[in-house]
Amino acid sequence: MIFSQRLDLRQSQALVMTPQLQQAIKLLQLSSQELNQFIDSELETNPLLDRDEGGDEGAEAPPSAQESGGDAEITTEAAGSDGDGRLDFGGDPAAWQSAKPRLGPMEEVPGLDRTPSRPKTLREHLLEQLAVDIADPVDRLIGAELVEMVDEAGYLAGDLAELAVRLGCPTARAEMVLSRLQQCDPAGIGARDLRECLGLQLKERNRLDPAMQALLDHLPLLASRDGAGLMRLCGVDAEDLAEMVAEIKALDPKPGLAFDPVLATPVVPEVLLRALPNGDWAVELNGETLPRVLVNRRYYAEISGKSRAKPEREYIAERLRQANWLAKALHQRATTIIKVAREIVRQQDGFFRHGVQHLRPLVLRDIAAEIGMHESTVSRVTANKYIATPRGLFELKYFFTAAVASATGGDALSAEAVRFRIKALIDTEQAAILSDDRLVTLLRRDGVAVARRTVAKYREAMHIPSSVQRRRDHASFLA
DSSP: OOOOOOOOOOOOOOOOOOHHHHHHHHHHHOOHHHHHHHHHHHHHHOTTEEEOOSOOTTEEOOOOOOOOSSOTTEEEEOSEEOSSSOEEOSSOHHHHHHHSOOOOTTTSSOOGGGSOOOOOOHHHHHHHHHHHHOOOHHHHHHHHHHHHTBOTTSBBOSOHHHHHHHHTOOHHHHHHHHHHHTTSSSTTTTBSSHHHHHHHHHHHTTOOOHHHHHHHHTHHHHHTTOHHHHHHHHTOOHHHHHHHHHHHHTSOSOGGGGTSOOOOOOOOOSEEEEEOTTSOEEEEEOTTTSOOEEEEHHHHHHHHHHOOSHHHHHHHHHHHHHHHHHHHHHHHHHHHHHHHHHHHHHHTHHHHHHOGGGOOOOOHHHHHHHHTOOHHHHHHHHTTOEEEETTEEEEGGGGOOOEEOBTTSSOOEEHHHHHHHHHHHHHTOOSSOOOHHHHHHHHHHTTBOOOHHHHHHHHHHTTOOOHHHHHHHHSOTTO
């Protein structure tokens, strides 16, 4: 075998992901809240960027996101231009400013007497009670550690034996302090499971008798509505069991949430859909979610003329390039979102006019092919983006569903439409509970070809119990 060396020249093409391209791709998948946080960080680091408040004459606005041409049925009303190059997202900025109440010098900061008090947290509430109830400093320390182990629902999230080892105290002493904690308000706090939580509340009401304890020890039977088994185990008749169950239902399974409630994060739509008088649809971006940034060229001209050192000039030039790029990237993001939303509305016109039963099967590839973009771009655009429609608020990804074949050979149905039909059939059932096999028969009669396992999968995804469980629920609990 002979080895030799040679020099070859080859030509190839490759996609190079520049940092700015990577950042532009990242902007596409950000939600409106995440995007505004990103803009805030850019405004802090780039002196050439300003927020568009509608009154800076020395700043240059990004290009208009106005869409032109396209489908005659849908009017795309993205951010329009107000004539001087500055984006107009609806309304007169000067009117916005004049509408805002202006406070006098003495009214800008409210006095202490008008400052609303902060509600106590669960941790603060428990520590205050332990400070009064426990005098021993060692027990107070153990109690403080136990409070730190209580989760937001009020349960003890941790092993008591591990805590005792960590603090170097006997497990029995930790148990004793835990029992003191479990006597605090709200009732049921510091429990290690649901049975103990409900038992503590019943004990506080002086209702934890042997029959009730037996009921708590067999909560799975209560969940499965096995009335006969519970009556046998608790040694009570039907009337007594009914009263016990009513008492259980009146208890709070998560007592800690009364102090630290879980706040729902409001969803703000990025796209608005409204019907026009002629029956067409108007698709427009929500101006409240779109960040407005301007490149302050007046300030750039001022500081660039005073800069003499090369590092200063390079820094200013780099900040200008970054500001210009961000303005263009935001414009491109808005344009891409409106293109994707417009095509989704066109494809799902039947849904918006007639309801979920007319939702069409749709995949990312269908939208990408129509607007000339890659599937990954469409996927990023539809992530964490919502559209407000006359039928409600929907995530853009909601409109992408798998296809279910038609039993009559017609157009395929979307999986979401099939789920809607299954739920509608179950909601209308009376004494005759529909099994999964019966649902398959009824769906085929309506022209939907679906297997029994698919019906079961869709039913479980909607958290609808089986026909056996629904039959038990429908019957009298203690019959």
